[in-house]
Amino acid sequence: MLLPDYKKARSRGHEEVQKEKYEIPKKYEKIGKGKTYYVKTYGCQMNEHDTENIKAMLEQLGFSECDSYENSDLVLLNTCSIRENAHNKAFGMLGRLKHLKEENPNLLVGVCGCMAQEEGVVKEIMNHYRFVNFVFGTHNIHRLPEVLYESIHEKKQEIEVYSKEGNIIEDMPVKRANSFKAYVNIIYGCDKFCTYCIVPYTRGKQRSRAMDDILKEVKELISEGYQEVTLLGQNVNAYGKDLKDGYGLSDLLEEVAKTGIPRIRFMTSHPWDFTDEMIDVIAKYDNIMPSIHLPVQSGSNRILKLMGRRYTREEYLTLFHKMKERIPRVTISTDIIVGFPTETEEDFQETVDLVEECKFDNAFSFIFSPREGTAAAKIKDDTSEEEKQERLYRLNEVLNNYFLMNHQKMVGSIVPVLVEGSNASMKTSLYGYTDTNVLINFDGDTSLIGKIIPVKITEAKTWSIDGELVKETSKE
Numbered sequence: 001m002l003l004p005d006y007k008k009a010r011s012r013g014h015e016e017v018q019k020e021k022y023e024i025p026k027k028y029e030k031i032g033k034g035k036t037y038y039v040k041t042y043g044c045q046m047n048e049h050d051t052e053n054i055k056a057m058l059e060q061l062g063f064s065e066c067d068s069y070e071n072s073d074l075v076l077l078n079t080c081s082i083r084e085n086a087h088n089k090a091f092g093m094l095g096r097l098k099h100l101k102e103e104n105p106n107l108l109v110g111v112c113g114c115m116a117q118e119e120g121v122v123k124e125i126m127n128h129y130r131f132v133n134f135v136f137g138t139h140n141i142h143r144l145p146e147v148l149y150e151s152i153h154e155k156k157q158e159i160e161v162y163s164k165e166g167n168i169i170e171d172m173p174v175k176r177a178n179s180f181k182a183y184v185n186i187i188y189g190c191d192k193f194c195t196y197c198i199v200p201y202t203r204g205k206q207r208s209r210a211m212d213d214i215l216k217e218v219k220e221l222i223s224e225g226y227q228e229v230t231l232l233g234q235n236v237n238a239y240g241k242d243l244k245d246g247y248g249l250s251d252l253l254e255e256v257a258k259t260g261i262p263r264i265r266f267m268t269s270h271p272w273d274f275t276d277e278m279i280d281v282i283a284k285y286d287n288i289m290p291s292i293h294l295p296v297q298s299g300s301n302r303i304l305k306l307m308g309r310r311y312t313r314e315e316y317l318t319l320f321h322k323m324k325e326r327i328p329r330v331t332i333s334t335d336i337i338v339g340f341p342t343e344t345e346e347d348f349q350e351t352v353d354l355v356e357e358c359k360f361d362n363a364f365s366f367i368f369s370p371r372e373g374t375a376a377a378k379i380k381d382d383t384s385e386e387e388k389q390e391r392l393y394r395l396n397e398v399l400n401n402y403f404l405m406n407h408q409k410m411v412g413s414i415v416p417v418l419v420e421g422s423n424a425s426m427k428t429s430l431y432g433y434t435d436t437n438v439l440i441n442f443d444g445d446t447s448l449i450g451k452i453i454p455v456k457i458t459e460a461k462t463w464s465i466d467g468e469l470v471k472e473t474s475k476e
């Protein structure tokens with residue numbers, strides 16, 4: 001049994017991160033033969049991508065995917081710790097699985113992902129969720145076959161969570177959710193320690209993948225016909241800082257652009273280390289999409305300081321306007337937290353003012369959720385829950401207004417769209433994303449799915465736009 005330890009998780013050592021090749025030990029190859037699995041994913045793109053690795057590993061073990069958890073032999077929850085409601089959802093699901101297991105004692109239940117890295121959660125599972133067969137963390141996903149095998153053969157609750165990150169594992173098998181757009185990890189972990197955030201504890205220290213390994217993966221994706229890659233990391237701007245070869249994100253973006261993959265996206269960027277070189281590279285290459293996610297979190301300098309974000313409102317605005325000037329047609333989206341401890345109405349108004357200045361193209365807004373073990377969770381706070389809800393509501397009114405306004409400006413233009421699918425109810429109704437990352441709906445044949453085509457924008461809505469196919473031959 002290996003339990004998570006926050007003290008160890010918080011420490012940042014100088015030990016070098018090694019690279020390790022994934023290989024499935026032969027003796028485990030048949031443990032899932034004839035059995036089915038279901039993985040439920042909570043959380044960010046990083047978790048979604050981990051699930052793609054997990055599914056492929058389970059299939060190597062002989063399991064096959066089932067589309068309902070009620071009929072599966074193995075149910076695995078890939079959890080998220082970012083806010084209280086992510087926790088509640090996962091525990092709610094465990095409650096349902098408990099009943100299911102009473103009916104079917106052979107059901108295997110596993111928990112992994114960020115919640116598995118939390119001391120409190122693992123204790124709770126050990127004390128109150130004894131029916132859970134196994135738990136593994138974000139640092140040892142590659143150990144799934146062993147952990148599963150142990151729990152089956154020893155007939156006991158198997159818990160294996162590394163508190164500290166291990167090696168970077170290359171060549172993990174992957175079962176991608178999509179056949180034309182793919183996630184590619186470029187950096188693991190985070191060293192920023194924003195005071196509200198649990199991620200540096202659950203994902204460990206910052207570790208970049210070697211550029212060669214990333215480029216190899218992108219080239220393979222191109223050969224398989226992929227149209228889009230999203231380069232993933234909690235703070236992609238820090239890419240390369242821990243490597244000896246001196247490459248940074250601007251170099252990586254440039255090399256990925258040169259592979260010729262039609263679309264490159266990247267997320268998430270911390271405003272603090274977004275360099276001029278990165279802006280120049282994004283502006284220079286047509287296949288780096290003009291769409292940047294740049295979380296601001298707050299418009300108040302006092303709150304930004306308490307959040308440990310390391311930039312001021314003024315610095316954020318300077319960067320924001322520089323991007324808008326230098327990158328043609330760029331759209332910028334953001335994340336905002338309201339109700340951070342001690343946030344006053346004046347602080348909140350500064351956030352609203354900043355939103356009015358930036359007129360964001362998209363945004364995710366949240367109410368602060370205290371996370372055990374983080375610095376902000378210890379700050380005393382007098383603002384009522386009701387007041388926080390009120391602020392969130394007011395903020396969203398302002399944000400939504402700008403989404404619609406920005407979309408209205410697009411009406412009449414022709415934009416390249418990667419067609420992602422068709423709406424189930426209406427077969428001829430397709431949807432996709434513009435280069436600037438706006439969701440667009442239009443009528444067309446399903447044979448267009450997976451292709452990049454020009455679409456004329458006809459109508460603006462708050463969260464999407466409508467368009468129609470351009471009949472002439474495509475330009476992009």
Ligand code: SAH
Nearest residue numbers: 196197234268295335336337366367368369
């Ligand atoms: N690495 C990304 C964000 C990851 S979490 C970055 O630095 O931008 C995604 C978003 O969740 C954050 O941007 C923040 O707005 C929100 N978030 C993180 N911790 C939170 C908390 N404790 N309470 C409320 N929102 C939180």
Ligand code: SF4
Nearest residue numbers: 190192193194197199
């Ligand atoms: Fe969390 Fe801050 Fe790291 Fe983002 S940069 S993952 S918000 S600590």
Ligand code: F3S
Nearest residue numbers: 043044080081082114
């Ligand atoms: Fe959640 Fe972990 Fe991602 S906490 S947001 S799944 S890194």
